[in-house]
Amino acid sequence: MKKLINSPETFVKDSLAGMALAHPELIKVHYDPNFVYRADAPVSGKVAVISGGGSGHEPMHGGFVGMGMLTAACPGEVFTSPTPDQMLESAKMVNSGAGVLYIVKNYTGDVMNFEMAAELARAEGIKVQNILIDDDVAVKDSLYTAGRRGVGNTVLAEKIVGAAAEKGYGLDKLADLCRQVNINGRSMGMAITSCTVPAKGSPTFELGEEEIEVGIGIHGEPGIERMGMKPADEITEMMALSIIEDDAYTRTVREWDDAKGEWIEKELVDPPFKAGDKVIAFVNSMAGTPVAELYVVYRKLAEICEKKGLTIVRNLVGPYITSLEMQGMSITLLKVDEEMLGLWDAPVNTPGLRWGV
Amino acid sequence: MITKDQIVAWLRRCADVLAENKKYLTDLDAAIGDADHGINMDRGFTRVVSQLPGVEDKDIGNILKMAGMALISSVGGAGGPLYGTFFMRAGMATAGKYELTNADVAQLLEAALDGVLQRGKAKLGDKTMVDALTPAVEAFKQTLNGNAETDTLTALEAAVAGAKGGMEATIPLVARKGRASYLGERSAGHQDPGATSSYLLLNALLTVVNEA
Structure with a gap:
């Protein structure tokens, strides 16, 4: 193996440290538990948009933290979901009081860790919703698999939803938008x-x-x-x-129902192009x-x-x-519709994506 | 009977066994998953062992809950929440106890398995850790059935044999949960890494009890 690393054990932390040094005006890094967060967080009155996943997909997710995109990102070990303590501590750090939206790629580990994190955050009085991204058409059925994986559409969702949070969308409206971006992307x-x-x-x-x-x-x-x-x-x-040519795709996702105070199963259908x-x-x-x-x-x-x-x-x-x-x-x-397109064009200033600023 | 000291020894043994099998589990995972299961479990139990000194004199429930929390915050992937929940529930089922009767052990195993089923929503035959744990718990309870005199070792031997059988039975299965499920038919012919680590953990308990 030839890689520009010092050791496998220090790889993720060394990389995070370098990123913090390279973009001090945009982001900060918290260690133990590890997360990247907006230098100006919490942003008053705005819903915090947090994502995360295994490391090794950079610039996603840490590189998309900044104005107009993510408020925080939780990097796991390479290709391994981050843990609930990272997701909880980042939520506590960046929550302005307007709540937190977790954008979760549909992988068994990520889903379970973010669900545990949401339960812990709610126990601390933070309003949280988890929205899944599952856009990989290579997975044909949802019945005999863990469902479609979250892949490329995650980047587009983080940009569009992040812009909407910046505009001041409330948590429920933001969750609706994220769900719409998810079902319309493949x-x-x-x-x-x-x-x-x-x-x-x-x-x-x-x-x-x-x-x-x-x-x-x-x-x-x-x-x-x-x-x-x-x-x-x-x-x-x-x-x-x-x-x-992918047909309508139907699956059941778990989302939090605030009124009922429990996880509920929700059927979502992707309309064909x-x-x-x-x-x-x-x-x-x-x-x-x-x-x-x-x-x-x-x-x-x-x-x-x-x-x-x-x-x-x-x-x-x-x-x-x-x-x-x-x-x-x-x-x-x-x-996309006009709303999504406008949000796509809105200014963004992150280490990995930057325009309009 | 299983004592508190044996539970502590079990957790240390788990760490040793997972360190020894780190590459083996990771290789199994590379075939049908993402090649990190051994690495993650090793990291998790290293964390458990590092936190043992702080709880070693507490009751079994507290020790197992600590193990659960340590795994949840260090393993990641699917293994973290699943094994974390396994040990958390095991701890809740043994709260306040310093010794476990056979009935206590049965309760511990059942509660732990229930936790895994709720968190992961896998069913028997989905090619997951549930395939090793379910026959193990069944075998343990069946060996005890109506015979209070059965010694713990005999029941644990049956449980580990059940886990081993369940683990090996995952080889021909097509995965329906987790990352391996994306392979469809291509997942058949490989032993499930999660079922394998579950077998290793139960076997570690047997080893510790056997040494007593």
Whole structure:
């Protein structure tokens, strides 16, 4: 294993320390428990938007902390969900009194840890809601799996919901918006190489020189299907069509019902894309794939969207939700309305995403 | 009968066993998950052992609850909440006790398993730790059934045999929960890492009781 680290044990902390030094005007880092938070938090009168997940996906989530996006982020060990004490302590630190929205990627560990954190935060009198992001169309059914994984749409949700919090949306309205962003976005990813978790020291899976893994998540986990390498256009077409032609997707999520004072099961349905929809198109690198190759993908994606009657009104191209040093990419399409589009365009000032300031 | 000192020795033994099996569990996880289970469990029980001196003279309930809290705040992933809940519930079931009768142990195991089922919502056959824990708890209770004279060792041996059988039975299963579920049919043919760590933890208890 060759990596620019000092040791697997100190990797996450060393990286957080460097990030704090690089962006002192935007963020601060708290250690034991670890979390990144806005330098000016708590922001008076505003709902705090907190996310988190395993490390190794940078800039997500810590790099998206700042004005117009996340109020705090909890980094776990590499590819491992953070723990409830991180989520609770960050909530206590950044809660202005307007409440906390936890944006949670749908992975078994993340969901359970954030649910425990929400229970602990509520016991301390903090208003909390958990909203899931589950956008990975590579997962076909929700009945026999843990459901669709939270992948690329998380970045778009954090931007849009963060902008809404900045505008002063209350917790319930913010939770509604986050749910809408979730059900209107779909993603799919693929890998050209595996990646190496520092603590393990060897690649998570082996891929032959001429093989790709399609339908991966963001943790170096094996995907849905392994196939031979193909030209970028063919791979892009296969993935774009999987997203655009995906049927309505139904699953049950757990959310907190404040009136009842308990977790309730809620059925959510993703409406399929249709001609005339306006979308944000997001082509993401898993980190190892150069931006030039992402544009090769974007070129074909734009052509397919046009053919399918989808208007790309905004785009994002680059490494934003990564998988250590993996080569590969993901595509996300999010159907937006005027409200979401306005929030997307709103100013944002974070280490990883910055415009309008 | 299981004493407080044996519970303390069990937690230390768990840490040793998980350190020894760190690579093994991580390799099992690499096949169908994300290659961190051994690393996470090792980190968790290292934390448990580091906090043992502060609670060693307290009752079994307190010791087990401390273990649960330590795991919740250090393991992460799915293992943290699940094993954390396992030990928290075990602690709640043994509050105030310094010795456990067979009936107490049965209650401990049942409460711990219930906690895992509630938190993780897995069912038997989903290819999770539940597949090792359920037959273990069943075997323990069945061995005791109607015979107050059964010694704890015999019942624990049955429980560990149940866990081992359940663990091995996860090999052909298709995962329906956790990260392995995304592999669908490709998850078959691999032993579940969570069921394996559950077996290792119960076997560690047997080892400690056996040494007495």
